[in-house]
Amino acid sequence: MSKIEEALVKARSGNKREIVPSHGNEKKLTRNNISLMYSDKLVDESELAARKIIYPDMTDQSVLNQFRSLRTKLAQRSKGENAIILVYSTIPGGGASYTAINLAASFALDKEKTSLLINCDFTTKPEYESLIHNNKYGLVDYLSREIDIENIIYPVGINGLRIIPSNTESGLFGEYFTTQKFEELIIELASRYKDRYIILDAPSMHDEANVKLLSDFARHALLVAPSGKNNENEIIKAKNIVSPDKFMGVVINNIPKKLF
Amino acid sequence: MQVNNIENIRRALMLAYVYKNMIVVFFIVSVLISLVAAYNWPKNYTSHTTVYIEEENILGPLMQGTAVQTDVLDRARIAREIIFGRKIMEKILQLGGWLDNEPTLLEQEYIMDAIQKRTTITNVGPNLVRISYKDTNPERSYQITKGFADLFTEGLLSTKAQESKSAFEFIYNQVNEYEQKLKISEDALEKFRTENVDFREGAAGEVTQRILLNRTQLENLEQELREAMIRKSSLESQLSGETESTAGLSREEQIRGRIAELRSNLDTLRLSYHETYPDIVQIKTQIEELLDTLKEEQERVAKAKLSKSNNRIYIDESIRANPLYQQLQGDLYETNTQIATLNTRIERTKILLENELERDKRINAAQAKLSSLTRDYNVNQEVYQDLLRRRENARVSMNLDLEHQGVSININEPAYLPHAPSGPRYIHIILIGIIMGIFLPSAIIYGINSIFGRVFDATDIRDDTNLLIIGEHTHYSSPTEIVTNKKELITLSIIIFVTLAIVLSVSSYRLISE
Numbered sequence: 001m002s003k004i005e006e007a008l009v010k011a012r013s014g015n016k017r018e019i020v021p022s023h024g025n026e027k028k029l030t031r032n033n034i035s036l037m038y039s040d041k042l043v044d045e046s047e048l049a050a051r052k053i054i055y056p057d058m059t060d061q062s063v064l065n066q067f068r069s070l071r072t073k074l075a076q077r078s079k080g081e082n083a084i085i086l087v088y089s090t091i092p093g094g095g096a097s098y099t100a101i102n103l104a105a106s107f108a109l110d111k112e113k114t115s116l117l118i119n120c121d122f123t124t125k126p127e128y129e130s131l132i133h134n135n136k137y138g139l140v141d142y143l144s145r146e147i148d149i150e151n152i153i154y155p156v157g158i159n160g161l162r163i164i165p166s167n168t169e170s171g172l173f174g175e176y177f178t179t180q181k182f183e184e185l186i187i188e189l190a191s192r193y194k195d196r197y198i199i200l201d202a203p204s205m206h207d208e209a210n211v212k213l214l215s216d217f218a219r220h221a222l223l224v225a226p227s228g229k230n231n232e233n234e235i236i237k238a239k240n241i242v243s244p245d246k247f248m249g250v251v252i253n254n255i256p257k258k259l260f
Numbered sequence: 261m262q263v264n265n266i267e268n269i270r271r272a273l274m275l276a277y278v279y280k281n282m283i284v285v286f287f288i289v290s291v292l293i294s295l296v297a298a299y300n301w302p303k304n305y306t307s308h309t310t311v312y313i314e315e316e317n318i319l320g321p322l323m324q325g326t327a328v329q330t331d332v333l334d335r336a337r338i339a340r341e342i343i344f345g346r347k348i349m350e351k352i353l354q355l356g357g358w359l360d361n362e363p364t365l366l367e368q369e370y371i372m373d374a375i376q377k378r379t380t381i382t383n384v385g386p387n388l389v390r391i392s393y394k395d396t397n398p399e400r401s402y403q404i405t406k407g408f409a410d411l412f413t414e415g416l417l418s419t420k421a422q423e424s425k426s427a428f429e430f431i432y433n434q435v436n437e438y439e440q441k442l443k444i445s446e447d448a449l450e451k452f453r454t455e456n457v458d459f460r461e462g463a464a465g466e467v468t469q470r471i472l473l474n475r476t477q478l479e480n481l482e483q484e485l486r487e488a489m490i491r492k493s494s495l496e497s498q499l500s501g502e503t504e505s506t507a508g509l510s511r512e513e514q515i516r517g518r519i520a521e522l523r524s525n526l527d528t529l530r531l532s533y534h535e536t537y538p539d540i541v542q543i544k545t546q547i548e549e550l551l552d553t554l555k556e557e558q559e560r561v562a563k564a565k566l567s568k569s570n571n572r573i574y575i576d577e578s579i580r581a582n583p584l585y586q587q588l589q590g591d592l593y594e595t596n597t598q599i600a601t602l603n604t605r606i607e608r609t610k611i612l613l614e615n616e617l618e619r620d621k622r623i624n625a626a627q628a629k630l631s632s633l634t635r636d637y638n639v640n641q642e643v644y645q646d647l648l649r650r651r652e653n654a655r656v657s658m659n660l661d662l663e664h665q666g667v668s669i670n671i672n673e674p675a676y677l678p679h680a681p682s683g684p685r686y687i688h689i690i691l692i693g694i695i696m697g698i699f700l701p702s703a704i705i706y707g708i709n710s711i712f713g714r715v716f717d718a719t720d721i722r723d724d725t726n727l728l729i730i731g732e733h734t735h736y737s738s739p740t741e742i743v744t745n746k747k748e749l750i751t752l753s754i755i756i757f758v759t760l761a762i763v764l765s766v767s768s769y770r771l772i773s774e
Binding site: 046049050051052054060063066067069070073095098099102222225227229230231232235236239247248249250253254255256257258 | 278709713714715716718721722725728730736737738739740
């Protein structure tokens with residue numbers, strides 16, 4: 001059990017801690033008014049296809065089904081609890097961001113659930129961040145400045161899906177994940193909605209230290225290994241940096257389509 | 261296994277698709293290289309000839325059983341040695357017209373090396389040697405191959421003649437040498453015979469017999485001597501006092517016998533007559549006299565015993581006068597003479613025996629020397645006779661070879677003028693280029709990925725790693741990607757098509773131009 005979960009249990013059972021009331025662009029939602037989240041202006045399907053994000057009517061149904069199946073497996077593991085899932089890859093550009101956004105999207109496809117994707121990889125700007133209009137503040141801004149939590153959570157035009165971008169131009173980042181503020185942020189986000197899956201888009205194995213740090217906040221970890229880029233030993237090495245009880249499994253990504 | 265094979269093919273195709281650009285580039289390069297190679301590939305014409313050589317070293321049958329032969333060599337190697345020799349190669353240069361441009365010696369060397377490289381000489385059977393020569397000019401190929409066969413045959417025949425000549429010379433020299441040896445042993449025998457005149461056949465037996473005779477004689481003489489000595493000691497003891505006392509004692513016994521006889525008579529007479537009867541009186545007197553004589557005799561014997569104890573032979577005068585005694589004395593003298601004679605004879609016989617033994621030793625030594633000399637002589641003579649016979653054989657062989665009669669070498673299959681070029685043809689090279697262009701890069705890519713153990717899907721993960729594969733996600737092509745992909749495929753197809761078109765047109769041009 002992660003320290004976040006311990007904190008959550010504490011927070012929920014004792015109710016000693018006042019949860020900061022939300023304001024700004026995120027409306028406070030409960031199980032009953034979850035439909036309010038669907039009031040956003042929806043993004044066009046062609047735009048999703050261009051960004052390689054799944055949607056129900058997509059041409060290649062096999063991709064959709066693969067993500068649905070993954071979602072189901074993860075939901076079974078987390079036993080209905082809203083879980084914090086870490087997604088990291090073996091190499092930079094290995095498809096962690098792609099898997100993370102689509103996993104988030106597949107959770108959002110389920111009418112009962114919502115998902116929140118947090119981009120914790122400050123080195124690259126993933127494709128999905130371009131979905132955000134007037135992207136002003138991101139995670140780095142929140143951690144380094146005094147910004148309200150509501151200001152960094154953006155709707156992206158997909159029902160039930162929210163994103164916290166990293167929003168850093170420099171690519172330079174300090175030890176943000178060791179700060180108290182980051183921990184509090186995660187607790188805050190996790191305790192807000194019971195049916196919200198929080199997905200952390202983590203850096204790849206080249207930033208092993210941060211993957212390790214982030215895995216402390218997660219309940220599950222998912223390793224993305226791009227097809228044909230790693231050997232077994234590299235995958236095992238990547239698996240071993242996360243504690244075994246959190247490790248869910250390996251997703252082999254970007255497998256070329258079979259010709260026959 | 262079947263499933264595995266299908267999986268492998270599927271994997272290879274997948275890889276080929278992933279690395280399609282690389283494969284196409286490789287394909288084009290390979291096909292173009294093969295086109296250039298095929299176009300410029302020299303047309304080679306190969307001509308063959310086979311030569312039958314029933315080859316055996318001429319010295320072999322000639323020296324059979326006498327000397328050990330070196331093994332018969334690999335025929336192709338012999339042929340190579342002869343053909344690639346300077347003598348034949350120079351003729352070949354002339355024959356092929358390479359000397360027309362008057363090349364320098366160094367250039368000639370290079371040409372010769374090149375010719376040797378294009379020539380292959382192999383054993384095709386136990387007695388068959390095949391010579392192949394490859395050239396761009398079919399006519400020259402034929403000429404050179406023919407030249408090789410002719411020159412080789414000629415060369416081998418002359419070598420053969422030379423060989424048998426040298427064999428003859430060798431045997432001739434050997435004969436002379438053995439003649440000398442034989443003469444030396446004859447001389448040695450001669451010298452020995454002159455030095456040992458008394459030595460003749462059977463001398464040894466004679467000497468042995470004589471030794472035996474001498475030994476028997478010596479033993480007989482010694483026996484006689486022993487007997488004479490015994491006789492002598494016996495005679496001496498008889499002549500000594502001891503014998504004498506015995507004689508005395510016997511006289512006493514006689515006297516007692518006489519007395520007893522007389523007393524017996526007296527007793528008989530007393531039965532019939534009185535004491536006074538004259539016969540009785542006379543007998544009584546006789547007895548008394550005899551008793552006196554007995555007494556005297558006893559005294560004499562005692563005296564003799566006494567004198568004997570004083571170590572003095574006492575011989576009574578009466579005994580000396582005895583004829584028997586005198587006879588014994590005579591015998592003793594005779595025996596002494598005999599002993600002396602025997603001793604002299606024994607000495608003489610011993611000297612004779614020693615002489616004979618000495619002679620025996622000498623004869624034995626001479627015998628050993630003679631047999632050694634005889635043996636040498638016999639051996640030399642035997643070898644000499646043998647060599648003489650062989651020399652005559654060699655002479656015949658030499659004459660045979662000089663007239664090229666004795667060797668079985670002939671051209672089994674003559675060289676022919678080749679019409680079709682040998683080696684890979686134009687179309688073969690092009691096909692190789694195309695096949696290589698497709699399979700080589702695919703194989704390389706497949707091999708590299710296998711070597712590095714790259715994981716493409718869940719099947720590449722071994723069970724014992726405990727890696728749980730939770731999802732296998734295929735590539736999600738965005739609309740732009742689909743378009744780009746299509747364009748790419750079309751471009752690649754056009755490139756391949758253009759390449760093949762170039763190959764086809766070049767090939768047809770070549771066909772027409774020929």
